[in-house]
Amino acid sequence: GAVVSQHPSWVICKSGTSVKIECRSLDFQATTMFWYRQFPKQSLMLMATSNEGSKATYEQGVEKDKFLINHASLTLSTLTVTSAHPEDSSFYICSARVEGGGSPLHFGNGTRLTVT
Amino acid sequence: AQSVAQPEDQVNVAEGNPLTVKCTYSVSGNPYLFWYVQYPNRGLQFLLKYITGDNLVKGSYGFEAEFNKSQTSFHLKKPSALVSDSALYFCAVRDSGGGADGLTFGKGTHLIIQP
Numbered sequence: 001g002a003v004v005s006q007h008p009s010w011v012i013c014k015s016g017t018s019v020k021i022e023c024r025s026l027d028f029q030a031t032t033m034f035w036y037r038q039f040p041k042q043s044l045m046l047m048a049t050s051n052e053g054s055k056a057t058y059e060q061g062v063e064k065d066k067f068l069i070n071h072a073s074l075t076l077s078t079l080t081v082t083s084a085h086p087e088d089s090s091f092y093i094c095s096a097r098v099e100g101g102g103s104p105l106h107f108g109n110g111t112r113l114t115v116t
Numbered sequence: 117a118q119s120v121a122q123p124e125d126q127v128n129v130a131e132g133n134p135l136t137v138k139c140t141y142s143v144s145g146n147p148y149l150f151w152y153v154q155y156p157n158r159g160l161q162f163l164l165k166y167i168t169g170d171n172l173v174k175g176s177y178g179f180e181a182e183f184n185k186s187q188t189s190f191h192l193k194k195p196s197a198l199v200s201d202s203a204l205y206f207c208a209v210r211d212s213g214g215g216a217d218g219l220t221f222g223k224g225t226h227l228i229i230q231p
């Protein structure tokens with residue numbers, strides 16, 4: 001149980017275009033989802049906390065207008081990278097947790113974004 | 117603020133030997149501690165967690181970890197390593213007292229099991 005599906009697994013886009021990444025909890029409801037970014041050979045950096053039905057909470061240094069997060073239902077959160085630039089190329093991973101502070105996060109398989 | 121330190125970028129172990137991947141943490145309250153494994157171009161897979169109770173916790177694929185409050189450590193261990201254990205391992209912490217809802221991750225340790 002507790003499967004998180006992330007789509008697409010990889011995407012290549014041109015500079016200046018926008019890309020949407022979807023994160024779905026398949027067999028549980030997630031009022032909160034988390035978006036992470038991972039640079040090569042580095043750890044995961046929390047970008048934002050996505051809250052169902054309300055605005056996302058962004059970490060310091062993360063541009064809200066560049067990384068748009070929408071959590072419209074209890075099973076779906078989306079991250080849109082707007083006006084993408086080559087420096088936005090990275091591995092983006094979403095996660096969700098079954099309710100309960102001690103529950104582990106369950107992760108999607110990640111999205112490899114390459115901006116040309 | 118909470119933080120996690122994984123002092124080793126890489127750990128090399130011969131197949132069949134025991135392995136240890138080190139992790140120390142810092143939180144203001146009581147910790148929730150987790151270990152995850154990541155294979156190339158994939159998301160993270162949950163291995164095990166410590167919430168409360170017995171200091172030795174057992175998880176997936178024969179891994180275990182020992183919570184040591186006095187040393188603020190949560191080292192990952194396995195009695196006999198397999199080549200298939202080669203991957204990137206992350207330790208993570210969350211303060212049980214609230215605050216940040218997401219996990220804070222260590223920088224990761226590459227585990228290489230040599231045949």
